[in-house]
Amino acid sequence: MTQALRELTTIGVGGVPSELVVAKTRDELLAHAKRIWYDAEDWLVLGGGSNIVVSDNLLDLRVIKVENKGIERLGQGHIRVQAGENWDDVVNYCIEHGLAGIESMSGIPGTMGAAPVQNIGAYGAELADVFLRCEFIDHATFEPVILEKEDMDFGYRNSAIKDHMMGIITWVELQLVSDLPAGSTELMRRRRAEVLELRASKGMVLDPNDRDTFSCGSFFVNPIVSARFARTLPPEAPAWPMDEDGDQVKISAAWLIEQSGIKKGLQLGDSKAGISTKHALAITNRGGATSNQVIELARFVQERVAATFGINLIPEPSFITS
Ligand SMILES: Cc1cc2nc3c(=O)[nH]c(=O)nc-3n(C[C@H](O)[C@H](O)[C@H](O)COP(=O)(O)OP(=O)(O)OC[C@H]3O[C@@H](n4cnc5c(N)ncnc54)[C@H](O)[C@@H]3O)c2cc1C
16 A cells, blocks of 8 residues: 555655655656646655655645755866755765855755755755755646746745746756855864754754654744834744845744743644644644644644734645645
């Protein structure tokens, strides 16, 4: 029988798809995409399953799992990475080859191919800073096209692909900084170690022995509100200006959640879904949670924050049903 998606996603929920194929090369990705798109309506492209909540009751879902690997040097700081490479391995590769720009994004789970989808980011860095182009099999034409940075419409945890384009990224090219002064590799290694330690303290590095990491990371994006609205919030609310004029302000979703009375570790009744004990922004599977329990807790958080602050929290992960 095909493997249940709960075994292939970090939050550990999701039923059995009707088909699951693994693509080990870019050409296999193209062949599987063409065949599945030709005769199926409900399909999913799956990387590391770290930003996805799948229903336990699937009717007819076809899954293409991306596992094509390889990192090529194309020039000064210019690399092409196959979509199935583990993102953190890419970070480590770059540090060890003296390429700078992504070390602050150490420890983010998932694959290279998914990284542009939501423009992953952490500690002041985001993928858009180093993204050059990618190859994308477009569901509209069934053909591969090259998407340059300007085609991607990157925003905060967003891109044209997340927003409206359907298809599969097969490889990504990045432009990193090379020709670094002596000692830079050591500095980058130190930065990586620092970030990994900080992330682990918040349950944000995958660890099979830590239930707080059975999550999708942040479950909600930090809301962006007008400066005028932000002034109605308590002055201690953590807020960051999003543009030079300061018209748009990003508010800490974790702060909003805690201030609306939701405590770390909260579980509803006998639900096995719970707020992480380390970070109010992560919804976790404490062991045996159902997809409905995860969604029920997410709704509860949204309702509490809306009732307290009048802000609708938007979930970060994709929800998959069929
Ligand atoms: C503990 C933890 C910490 C996290 N911390 C961060 C963080 O600091 N910053 C951050 O930005 N994110 C974070 N995340 C979220 C997650 O790591 C990223 O979103 C990551 O890029 C998801 O990669 P994935 O391969 O697991 O994608 P999946 O979960 O498999 O897929 C996510 C979405 O991308 C689509 N997709 C996957 N592969 C492709 C492809 N090749 N082509 C087109 N679409 C594709 C899927 O269909 C789905 O819609 C965290 C998650 C966890 C569990």
